[in-house]
Amino acid sequence: MTVIDFEALLNSLFDIVHVTDAEGKTIYCSEKYEDFFGVSPKEMVGRNIEDFYKLGYFKPTITMRVIRERKRVHTIQTTFQNRKLFVVGTPIFDCNGTFIGVVNTSTDITNQEKLQNELNEVKNLGTLYFEEIAKFTNEKKEEAPFIYRSSVMEKIVEMAKRLAQVDSTVILLGESGVGKGILAKYIHQNSTRRNQPFVQINCGAIPSTLLESELFGYERGAFTGADKEGKVGLFEKADGGTLFLDEIGELSLNLQVKLLNALQEKTITRLGGSTPKKIDIRLIAATNKNLKKMVEQGEFREDLYYRIHVIPLEIPPLRERPEEIPLLVRYFLDFYSRKYCLNKQLSDKCYHILERYHWPGNVRELENVIERLVVISNGDIITSEQIPSYINNPLHCQNKLRLYDLMPVSDAFEEVEKQLLQRAYDLYKTTTKVAEVLGISQPTVSRKLKKYGIH
Numbered sequence: 177m178t179v180i181d182f183e184a185l186l187n188s189l190f191d192i193v194h195v196t197d198a199e200g201k202t203i204y205c206s207e208k209y210e211d212f213f214g215v216s217p218k219e220m221v222g223r224n225i226e227d228f229y230k231l232g233y234f235k236p237t238i239t240m241r242v243i244r245e246r247k248r249v250h251t252i253q254t255t256f257q258n259r260k261l262f263v264v265g266t267p268i269f270d271c272n273g274t275f276i277g278v279v280n281t282s283t284d285i286t287n288q289e290k291l292q293n294e295l296n297e298v299k300n301l302g303t304l305y306f307e308e309i310a311k312f313t314n315e316k317k318e319e320a321p322f323i324y325r326s327s328v329m330e331k332i333v334e335m336a337k338r339l340a341q342v343d344s345t346v347i348l349l350g351e352s353g354v355g356k357g358i359l360a361k362y363i364h365q366n367s368t369r370r371n372q373p374f375v376q377i378n379c380g381a382i383p384s385t386l387l388e389s390e391l392f393g394y395e396r397g398a399f400t401g402a403d404k405e406g407k408v409g410l411f412e413k414a415d416g417g418t419l420f421l422d423e424i425g426e427l428s429l430n431l432q433v434k435l436l437n438a439l440q441e442k443t444i445t446r447l448g449g450s451t452p453k454k455i456d457i458r459l460i461a462a463t464n465k466n467l468k469k470m471v472e473q474g475e476f477r478e479d480l481y482y483r484i485h486v487i488p489l490e491i492p493p494l495r496e497r498p499e500e501i502p503l504l505v506r507y508f509l510d511f512y513s514r515k516y517c518l519n520k521q522l523s524d525k526c527y528h529i530l531e532r533y534h535w536p537g538n539v540r541e542l543e544n545v546i547e548r549l550v551v552i553s554n555g556d557i558i559t560s561e562q563i564p565s566y567i568n569n570p571l572h573c574q575n576k577l578r579l580y581d582l583m584p585v586s587d588a589f590e591e592v593e594k595q596l597l598q599r600a601y602d603l604y605k606t607t608t609k610v611a612e613v614l615g616i617s618q619p620t621v622s623r624k625l626k627k628y629g630i631h
Contacts, residue, residue, distance in 0.1 A: 192261075192282040195268075198275055200224045200239050212284065213255050226524070232256050235556070236521045238265040242278045244527060245502050253282065260286045322355075322362045323507055326497035332489060333362070339487060340366035345439075347424075347484050348462040350491035353540030353603070356462040357422060359491060364418040369458055372417030375410050380426035381609075388431055392438075394447035411444045411455050419457045424484065425465035425476065436480045459484065494538045501531050504539060508546035520550045525560040533567045537603040544602050566599060594628045597621070601630055 192212055195204040202220045210216045213233050220228070229237040234255045241249050242265040253261045261282040268277040324333060339346055340363045348356040357376065364374045382390060393409025410419060421427075427435065438444045439459065443452040461484045470476035494501065505527065513520045522530075535541055545564065553562045560568060600610040607625065611618040625631065 194220075194225075194239075194280040194282070195277060196225055196239055196280075197277045198243065200226055200243060200278075203277065212257070212259055212261065212282070214257060234261075235519075238263050238280060239278050240524050241265065241502075241506070242267050242280075243275075244524075246275055252285070259284060322358055323500065323503050324497075325500045325503055328492055329497060329500070332359070332491060335489060336363050337366055339363055339489070341368070343458045345459045345461070345484050345486040347486070347488050348460065348491065349488055350464060351493045351538055352464045353538035354491040354493055355539050356491060357420070359489070360418075360420045360422075360460045360462065363460060364420075364458075367418070367458070369417050373414050374418050374420065375414035376420040376422060377410055378422045380423035384428040384431060387427075388434065389447055391431070392434065392444050392446055395449040406446070409444065409446065411438060411457065412453065414457045415455050417457065419459055421459065421461045423463060424461040425463040425467055425470060429475075429477065432477045432480045436477065436483055439483055494535045494542065498531060501535075501542070502527060504542055505530055505546060508543050509550065512547045512550040516550060518550060519556050520553065520558055521556060522549075522558050523560060526558055526563060529560055529563055529568055541603050544605060548602070564598070564602070566595065593624065594630075597624055597628060598630050601625065 192208050193204070193206045194202070194209065196202050201224050202222060205217045205220050207217060209220065213228075215228060215233055225239045226237065229235065234253050236251060236253065238249060238251050238253065246267050248264065248266045250262070250264045253263045255261065262285045263280055263282045265278055265280045267275055268279060270276050322333065324330065336359060346360075346363065348359055350356055360376070361374060364370060377387075377390065379387065389407065389409070391409050391411060393407050393412055396406040421435075438455070441452070442456070443454055445452050467476050467481055467485070471478045471481050494504075505522065509520060509522060512518075530542075530545075537544075545567065548564075549558050549562060553559075596614060597610065600613050604610055604613065607618050607621045611621045614621070
């Protein structure tokens with residue numbers, strides 16, 4: 177029986193192979209490793225891969241991502257010799273399902289013409305290569321994906337796929353920032369209406385006096401200041417497609433009546449008009465409020481509640497699906513790095529800090545924090561010191577405020593005010609919403625953000 181020399185076999189491969197244990201310590205690397213990375217296999221074996229990353233032999237790191245996420249990941253890596261490598265990191269599990277290490281395979285793609293030839297030959301990796309080339313060359317941005325990993329989100333997405341095949345009204349429930357808007361788009365994009373308009377409006381972001389004209393439109397001369405040509409409302413713009421009413425619990429009782437009539441009669445009448453117009457829409461609504469309780473308190477019409485509460489779909493808060501935090505962090509980090517033409521990476525300590533934070537603002541807060549870190553951090557590596565203090569300090573997260581020493585009451589008030597403004601701005605991004613949440617005027621918010629250098 178012929179005995180196979182597996183080490184000789186690995187060394188004969190065109191790709192570079194690097195193997196570590198579950199802690200990132202090098203077990204094996206190809207003889208060609210030195211040609212590409214400038215460090216010999218003998219020097220690598222027994223040492224943690226992160227040691228060489230910190231010395232600048234390559235960036236970004238991929239092994240620790242695989243160890244952290246326990247799934248196959250891929251990236252384009254740059255060596256200190258300025259070579260570009262397409263790297264695929266794959267987790268290794270034993271027969272009992274225990275994670276025991278990582279295998280990285282690296283392919284030289286410094287010459288993109290060479291990469292294109294290899295794409296035609298290596299069909300199994302073609303899709304991955306094209307994804308990475310698109311990122312690397314900043315090609316046209318595609319629609320943001322619906323990122324999930326937890327079993328509870330898998331069930332929700334599976335339900336969303338089924339709901340996409342029918343026109344039943346769906347109401348998405350969950351805390352602010354959990355991703356209700358993205359799920360609404362996901363349902364639309366998987367429906368038979370995918371090639372028709374998807375029209376979205378935040379019912380809480382527009383004053384009720386203006387919201388009616390936005391929804392239903394108006395005829396010429398309908399009111400003082402109206403456009404002389406009139407205006408098409410969102411119902412008409414969504415005709416044939418999907419209308420997504422976010423924060424539907426913010427609608428006034430008067431508008432609730434008109435919305436109910438439009439949904440039941442499948443017609444709308446513009447302000448100042450008298451001729452009803454037929455509409456064909458699929459309605460998706462969303463709220464972070466308890467509409468049933470609002471009905472009991474007389475703040476929401478019972479008939480409208482039952483009209484829109486056909487199929488409720490609740491998205492859990494991010495703190496209840498922490499396994500998705502690293503995936504979201506990586507996605508937003510890559511997205512905003514490309515958007516601002518930067519090459520930002522997070523240290524492993526940053527990942528640990530972000531994973532243990534409870535994210536009361538959910539995915540929206542996480543996205544805003546990552547964008548902020550990408551924009552304001554110095555250098556390519558974002559360190560834990562640059563993470564906002566309310567996230568970095570667990571005790572501060574629990575106690576909300578931090579005062580390390582005695583100080584004048586006026587200074588303490590300023591510290592509290594600054595922290596409240598920073599937190600609200602990280603969550604909502606607009607001075608109007610910050611003003612509403614904190615109970616102060618919008619001009620006051622703008623002035624104080626400028627005062628404290630918050631942006």
